[in-house]
Amino acid sequence: MQQITGARPAVDRVASLKAMLAAGLGDRLIATEAVRRQYASSEGHHGEHLPDLVARPTCAQEVQSLVRTAANCGFPIVPYGAGTSLEGNAAAVTGGLCVDLTAMNRIIEVSAEDMLCVVEPGVTREQLNAELRGCGLFFPVDPGADATFGGMIATRASGTNAVRYGTMRENTLALKIVLADGTLIGTGSRARKSAAGYDLTHLFVGSEGTLGLIVEASVRLHGLPETVLAGSWPFETLDGAVRTVIATIQAGIPVARIELLDAAAIIACNRHAALGLPERPTLFIELHGSQGSVHEQLDFIHAVGAELGGGELARAVETEARSRLWKARHQALPAARAMIPGAVTWVTDVCVPISHLADAISRVQEAVARAGLFAPILGHVGDGNFHVFFVLPPDDREAWAKARAIEEAMVAQALSVGGTCTGEHGIGIGKREALVAEHGPEAVALMRRIKHAIDPHGLFNPAKLFPE
Amino acid sequence: MQQITGARPAVDRVASLKAMLAAGLGDRLIATEAVRRQYASSEGHHGEHLPDLVARPTCAQEVQSLVRTAANCGFPIVPYGAGTSLEGNAAAVTGGLCVDLTAMNRIIEVSAEDMLCVVEPGVTREQLNAELRGCGLFFPVDPGADATFGGMIATRASGTNAVRYGTMRENTLALKIVLADGTLIGTGSRARKSAAGYDLTHLFVGSEGTLGLIVEASVRLHGLPETVLAGSWPFETLDGAVRTVIATIQAGIPVARIELLDAAAIIACNRHAALGLPERPTLFIELHGSQGSVHEQLDFIHAVGAELGGGELARAVETEARSRLWKARHQALPAARAMIPGAVTWVTDVCVPISHLADAISRVQEAVARAGLFAPILGHVGDGNFHVFFVLPPDDREAWAKARAIEEAMVAQALSVGGTCTGEHGIGIGKREALVAEHGPEAVALMRRIKHAIDPHGLFNPAKLFPE
Numbered sequence: 001m002q003q004i005t006g007a008r009p010a011v012d013r014v015a016s017l018k019a020m021l022a023a024g025l026g027d028r029l030i031a032t033e034a035v036r037r038q039y040a041s042s043e044g045h046h047g048e049h050l051p052d053l054v055a056r057p058t059c060a061q062e063v064q065s066l067v068r069t070a071a072n073c074g075f076p077i078v079p080y081g082a083g084t085s086l087e088g089n090a091a092a093v094t095g096g097l098c099v100d101l102t103a104m105n106r107i108i109e110v111s112a113e114d115m116l117c118v119v120e121p122g123v124t125r126e127q128l129n130a131e132l133r134g135c136g137l138f139f140p141v142d143p144g145a146d147a148t149f150g151g152m153i154a155t156r157a158s159g160t161n162a163v164r165y166g167t168m169r170e171n172t173l174a175l176k177i178v179l180a181d182g183t184l185i186g187t188g189s190r191a192r193k194s195a196a197g198y199d200l201t202h203l204f205v206g207s208e209g210t211l212g213l214i215v216e217a218s219v220r221l222h223g224l225p226e227t228v229l230a231g232s233w234p235f236e237t238l239d240g241a242v243r244t245v246i247a248t249i250q251a252g253i254p255v256a257r258i259e260l261l262d263a264a265a266i267i268a269c270n271r272h273a274a275l276g277l278p279e280r281p282t283l284f285i286e287l288h289g290s291q292g293s294v295h296e297q298l299d300f301i302h303a304v305g306a307e308l309g310g311g312e313l314a315r316a317v318e319t320e321a322r323s324r325l326w327k328a329r330h331q332a333l334p335a336a337r338a339m340i341p342g343a344v345t346w347v348t349d350v351c352v353p354i355s356h357l358a359d360a361i362s363r364v365q366e367a368v369a370r371a372g373l374f375a376p377i378l379g380h381v382g383d384g385n386f387h388v389f390f391v392l393p394p395d396d397r398e399a400w401a402k403a404r405a406i407e408e409a410m411v412a413q414a415l416s417v418g419g420t421c422t423g424e425h426g427i428g429i430g431k432r433e434a435l436v437a438e439h440g441p442e443a444v445a446l447m448r449r450i451k452h453a454i455d456p457h458g459l460f461n462p463a464k465l466f467p468e
Numbered sequence: 469m470q471q472i473t474g475a476r477p478a479v480d481r482v483a484s485l486k487a488m489l490a491a492g493l494g495d496r497l498i499a500t501e502a503v504r505r506q507y508a509s510s511e512g513h514h515g516e517h518l519p520d521l522v523a524r525p526t527c528a529q530e531v532q533s534l535v536r537t538a539a540n541c542g543f544p545i546v547p548y549g550a551g552t553s554l555e556g557n558a559a560a561v562t563g564g565l566c567v568d569l570t571a572m573n574r575i576i577e578v579s580a581e582d583m584l585c586v587v588e589p590g591v592t593r594e595q596l597n598a599e600l601r602g603c604g605l606f607f608p609v610d611p612g613a614d615a616t617f618g619g620m621i622a623t624r625a626s627g628t629n630a631v632r633y634g635t636m637r638e639n640t641l642a643l644k645i646v647l648a649d650g651t652l653i654g655t656g657s658r659a660r661k662s663a664a665g666y667d668l669t670h671l672f673v674g675s676e677g678t679l680g681l682i683v684e685a686s687v688r689l690h691g692l693p694e695t696v697l698a699g700s701w702p703f704e705t706l707d708g709a710v711r712t713v714i715a716t717i718q719a720g721i722p723v724a725r726i727e728l729l730d731a732a733a734i735i736a737c738n739r740h741a742a743l744g745l746p747e748r749p750t751l752f753i754e755l756h757g758s759q760g761s762v763h764e765q766l767d768f769i770h771a772v773g774a775e776l777g778g779g780e781l782a783r784a785v786e787t788e789a790r791s792r793l794w795k796a797r798h799q800a801l802p803a804a805r806a807m808i809p810g811a812v813t814w815v816t817d818v819c820v821p822i823s824h825l826a827d828a829i830s831r832v833q834e835a836v837a838r839a840g841l842f843a844p845i846l847g848h849v850g851d852g853n854f855h856v857f858f859v860l861p862p863d864d865r866e867a868w869a870k871a872r873a874i875e876e877a878m879v880a881q882a883l884s885v886g887g888t889c890t891g892e893h894g895i896g897i898g899k900r901e902a903l904v905a906e907h908g909p910e911a912v913a914l915m916r917r918i919k920h921a922i923d924p925h926g927l928f929n930p931a932k933l934f935p936e
Contacts (some may be wrong), residue, residue, distance in 0.1 A: 113823035115718060156663040167661050169670075170638060185911040190886030191819040192851045193635050195624040195674055195894040197903050197933055198915045202637075202670035206663055223720030250583060252691030254722070293761040351659040355581035383660045418658030426663040435665050443653040446922065447666045453921035454914065465665055 008095035009075055014052045017073045017097070021055060024065055028056040028103070039080055039098045043145065045346040046088030046429055051078060051098035058103050060176065060184060060215040067213065067459075068182035070097050076462050079154070079209040082124060084145035086347050087428025089155055089208050093463040099213060101150050107131050108216070115221045116173060116190060121150025121214045137221040140165035143424065144333060150214045155426040156206030160257045160329075163249075163382030164288065165222055167424070172205050176216035180455045190218060203450070208426050209461040211454045225256070225288030229298055230322035233305065233313045238262060238281040238365070240309035242358035245283065245381045247304045249354060253297050257286035258382040259329050262365065265336065265376035265389075269328040272335035277328060278311065283381075284329045286322075329378075336376045336389045343391045346400075348407050348430075350414035351385040351423030360417070364388055364410050371402040385423035411437070432467045476563035477543055482520045485541050485565070489523060492533055496524040496571070507548055507566045511613065513814040514556030514897055519546060519566035526571050528644065528652060528683040535681065535927075536650035538565050544930045547622070547677040550592060552613030554815050555896025557623055557676050561931040567681060569618050575599050576684070583689045584641060584658060589618025589682045605689040608633035611892065612801060618682045623894040624674030628725045628797075631717075631850030632756065633690055635892065640673050644684035648923045658686060671918070676894050677929040679922045693724070693756030697766055698790035701773065701781045706730060706749040706833070708777030710826035713751065713849045715772045717822055721765050725754035726850040727797050730833065733804065733844035733857075737796040740803035745796055746779065751849075752797045754790075797846075804844045804857045811859045814868075816875050816898075818882035819853040819891030828885070832856055832878050839870040853891035879905070900935045 009017075014031075022029045030036065031053055040048040057063045070077050076096025083090065092098055105122035112135050119128060126146045128139050141152060142159035151157070153175070158167035165171070174188030187200035204211055235241035238260075245258055261269070266279050285301065287294040302313050316322045328335075337345050352360045361377055368375045368388075379386030388410065390403040411421045411434045421427075421434035436444050448466060451458075477485075482499075490497045498504065499521055508516040525531045538545050544564025551558065560566055573590035580603050587596060594614045596607050609620060610627035619625070621643070626635035633639070642656030655668035672679055703709035706728075713726055729737070734747050753769065755762040770781050784790045796803075805813050820828045829845055836843040836856070847854030856878065858871040879889045879902045889895075889902035904912050916934060919926075 111821070111823070113714070113718070114821040116821070156661075156667070158661055158663075162661060166638075169661070169667070170634075179910075179914070183910050185914060186908060187911060189888045189906065190821040191853075191882075191888040191891065192822070193624075193626055193630060193637070193819055193853065193891050194888035195626075195890045195892050196888045196899070196906050197674070197895055197912070198918060199624075199637070199670045199674055200907075200911060200914065202667045203918075206665070206667050211666075223718065225720065246581070250581070250691060252693065290761070290764055292764060293758070296758055296760060351661055353579070353582040353584070353658045354660075355579070385659075385661065414659075420657045420659040420662035420664045422663045423659065423661050424663050427665055431664070438657065438664050439668075440654060442647075442651050443655060443668060444665070446647070446653060446668065449921045450666060450671075450918060453917045 009052055013073060013075065017070060017075050018053055020069050021053070021066055024062065025055055025057070030054040039092065039100065042083045042085050042088065042090055044086040044088050044430065045344055046091055049091040049093050050095065051092035052095045054098045054100055056100045056103045060178065063099070063178045063213055063215050064182045064184055066099065067178050067180065071180055071182065071457065071459055074457060077459050078461050079150065079213050081122065081148035081151035082145060084147050085151060085155055085428065086425045087430035089426050089428035089464065091429060093429060102148060104215065110135065112137060114190060116218055117221055118216060118218045119149050120216060121148060123149050125152065132221065136224050138224055139219065140222055141168055141171055149217050149219065153205050153214055153217055154207065154209050156424070158424045160259055160380060162380060163258060164254055164256045169202060169205055171220045172201055172217060173220060174218040175201055175204055175214055177204055177212040178215055179212045180457065180459050188218070206426070208428065208464055210451060210464055211460060227289060227291045227294050227317060228322065229287045229294040230316045230325050231285040231298055231313055232325045233283045233285065234278040234280040234311045235283065236280065236309035238361060239358045241281045241283050242361065242381060244301065244305035244308050244310060246354050246357070248301050249382055251300065253300060255285060255382055256288040257284070259284040260379040260381040261328060261332055262377040264374065265332050265378055266328060268335040268339050268376055269331050272338050273327065273331055275328055282328070284326055332376065332378050333389065336391050339374055340391050340393060342393065344394045346390040346392060346403055347387055349385060349387045349423050349425050350410055350419055350421060351383060352414050352417055352419035354384040356417040356419065357381060357384050360413060361386055363413055364406065367406045367409060371406060373399060373402060383423065384419070427465045429464060432465060435465060436467060477520055481541060481543065485538060485543050486521055488537050489521070489534055492530065493523055493525070498522040507560070507568065510551045510553050510556065510558055512554040512556050512898065513812055514559055517559040517561050518563065519560035520563040522566045522568055524568045524571045528646065531567070531646045531681055531683050532650045532652055534567065535646050535648065539648055539650065539925065539927055542925060545927050546929050547618065547681050549590065549616035549619035550613060552615050553619060553623055553896065554893045555898040557894050557896035557932065559897060561897060570616060572683065578603065580605060582658060584686055585689055586684060586686045587617050588684060589616060591617050593620065600689065604692050606692055607687060608690055609636055609639055617685050617687065621673050621682055621685055622675065622677050624892070626848070626892040628727055628848060630848060631726060632722055632724045637670060637673055639688045640669055640685060641688060642686040643669055643672055643682055645672055645680040646683055647680045648925065648927050656686070674894070676896065676932055678919060678932055679928060695757060695759045695762050695785060696790065697755045697762040698784045698793050699753040699766055699781055700793045701751045701753065702746040702748040702779045703751065704748065704777035706829060707826045709749045709751050710829065710849060712769065712773035712776050712778060714822050714825065716769050717850055719768065721768060723753060723850055724756040725752070727752040728847040728849045729796060729800055730845040732842065733800050733846055734796060736803040736807050736844055737799055740806050741795065741799055743796055750796070752794055800844065800846050801857065804859050807842055808859050808861060810861065812862045814858040814860060814871055815855055817853060817855045817891050817893050818878055818887055818889060819851060820882050820885055820887035822852040824885040824887065825849060825852050828881060829854055831881055832874065835874045835877060839874060841867060841870060851891065852887070895933045897932060900933060903933060904935060
């Protein structure tokens with residue numbers, strides 16, 4: 001596993017900051033090592049980075065106050081949500097003050113009329129959707145984990161519904177942000193569109209906590225569809241499955257979800273949950289709309305895929321039947337993990353223009369086979385986005401080196417066809433060199449100038465995004 | 469009409485820059501007053517601002533070179549496209565070098581497979597759609613004029629299709645930009661989504677030429693719908709029409725277009741083109757999809773509106789019949805202009821959360837009636853965005869003052885309900901105070917810091933966006 005370290009604040013500075021912050025936060029300022037250790041790692045494979053202190057503010061004013069205090073001491077500030085990011089995005093690489101925003105978890109407003117809601121950063125997507133039950137609306141962005149809004153916005157997260165409903169980029173309307181000097185600003189508005197000045201909202205969406213702390217967000221809601229039609233569909237070849245997806249997207253069929261599991265992923269799911277699925281590349285499809293339109297759309301997709309090696313297409317409308325059909329998709333990550341006892345998973349992603357998707361996935365599969373690794377592939381294929389789940393024994397250095405080489409080649413290949421080094425996980429500490437390879441040194445220099453203009457002392461989430 | 473002036477470059481500096489630029493550009497560097505006068509105004513009401521020089525570069529390298537030369541002389545640079553912006557966005561307020569990008573009008577690539585194209589900034593939307601004819605794809609963003617891509621991106625333009633297909637924000641994938649030191653950077657990628665670093669693309673979309681010059685853009689294309697169904701539909705009251713729109717959007721009906729003309733606009737159209745329409749608030753609707761789905765959707769909308777005072781709903785599928793139905797919508801601006809001979813139009817817009825739309829429009833109508841002005845209202849109502857077309861005798865100072873007061877009240881009201889001071893026209897010179905009212909001084913200060921970080925000497929499009 002990769003280990004990154006940096007200069008940590010000296011012990012006396014920690015003690016001094018602790019005293020100052022504790023005056024306002026009381027027992028919501030924590031220095032106990034056992035507690036700090038809970039914030040030392042996330043779901044990714046980037047090891048442990050222990051923060052010096054942990055603060056649990058309960059309102060924006062407390063965040064402003066603690067930022068001012070830490071800034072006066074030149075103390076690094078690392079925001080933390082559900083801890084489910086995958087690229088070390090919230091790792092306290094240089095120690096510092098970890099700001100756990102999960103206590104700020106109020107749903108401030110739901111406006112069914114304007115199809116939006118206002119949430120604090122610690123609200124999770126499942127919490128919001130539970131709250132919305134019964135009002136005919138839902139929030140569609142669904143990264144694998146039950147992430148917080150602060151984290152999803154900070155990493156420009158997406159998920160299975162993005163092909164139809166967009167990512168956090170399209171679904172974030174407005175933000176409230178605490179800047180490095182403690183100032184609170186508002187960005188965006190409740191309007192669906194605006195041409196009023198620089199798009200600060202979208203500068204903060206995906207900034208991974210390096211520009212300011214998100215203390216409130218207004219996000220779009222969507223109407224629950226009249227009918228949900230699910231399908232699962234094995235293909236003879238990966239190429240046939242992906243070409244079916246490409247033809248579907250190009251025909252403008254508004255699929256809500258179209259996901260791919262490769263044969264290795266299906267094998268893992270069968271072993272894990274005795275699903276008895278054909279061990280072939282399989283598409284999982286979901287359509288949202290009127291009863292007539294969803295079947296019409298799936299008929300179209302079926303006609304296309306039947307000529308490209310599609311086998312038996314299973315359909316379901318009722319909730320339970322749909323859950324059964326999609327079970328493999330939902331269990332893919334734990335199933336993959338269970339294939340090698342004690343293994344660690346390293347999940348990486350790229351996103352390519354859709355015409356290059358089949359080729360990009362095949363190259364990774366071949367490299368994985370050559371390396372003798374186990375690494376199922378799962379794709380949000382409607383967007384050209386796919387994930388590789390390396391399942392690795394934690395201490396097998398050779399296997400980790402091979403996985404790293406495959407990831408590097410996968411990123412290089414994605415960039416060579418105009419794709420991106422990460423579709424939804426972000427840069428964190430894991431893909432900082434790839435950021436430069438993707439955008440070029442001049443564009444990254446511009447990003448650094450923006451960082452410096454907004455956070456001149458480099459307080460927020462140090463050692464992220466940019467190579468040293 | 470509003471007049472804004474600033475310190476212009478001295479005559480000898482103009483002569484010196486002229487000599488330097490002419491060495492590279494030859495007769496594509498113009499100092500003749502008659503030609504410069506063509507660039508002194510746009511479609512808006514913001515008067516004449518004569519640039520000192522006009523350059524017509526033909527490639528990115530020429531743009532880099534002229535930016536370097538002008539920057540060395542500290543000479544302002546104002547990009548110019550089709551000249552169709554409405555808020556003085558491309559006005560050479562302090563003189564300087566006007567960079568006419570319309571000679572850079574090559575469509576570099578159309579990728580039908582990846583549903584995107586790459587264009588130079590001088591390509592217009594109609595030029596692109598003509599090129600796309602026959603390949604089953606189209607570009608949906610349609611501001612009233614045949615604007616250039618450079619201009620549409622710079623002002624974050626939208627139009628009638630935005631409710632379904634998004635604005636320039638959603639449809640711009642990647643940019644190439646010449647920065648103030650002549651550096652060429654690339655932003656974004658060809659992937660549909662990315663979590664790789666700061667979203668520079670969306671920082672430049674809507675930056676109104678104040679951060680850099682756009683020399684290339686990759687934009688999304690969409691599949692031509694199988695069926696297009698158009699409707700026109702008069703209502704007893706504006707409130708009934710708007711409430712029909714609100715219910716349609718809230719039900720998740722994917723309308724491609726849903727436009728409102730108020731009774732004054734219909735009166736102007738009848739007078740202008742003898743359309744014989746009922747002189748009542750009228751919705752113009754367009755649905756895109758399969759033959760079954762579009763009729764099913766319009767039936768739903770019809771059922772809703774019939775209970776809200778909707779009269780006879782005319783439907784059409786064939787191209788010519790659809791054009792007839794939509795004729796009033798397409799002629800609204802010239803028809804309004806023709807109502808007062810010799811009049812100037814001042815077109816302004818705001819965008820509000822949709823639940824406030826009927827109230828916002830009614831308030832403006834009442835104020836217009838009280839002021840004794842003629843000002844039809846036209847709305848992209850699916851987005852909560854509406855335009856007021858003040859038709860004003862050019863020298864009637866009192867009428868202009870009344871119009872300004874109505875605009876200010878309209879902006880204040882939009883902001884009071886969480887809307888924005890402009891949905892699609894931008895800030896330019898006309899709404900600079902409104903920018904501060906909308907975002908607050910702290911957020912605007914942050915925008916200024918970003919401006920300073922990217923364009924430290926304030927070369928690009930001076931006196932725009934920010935109040936003096």
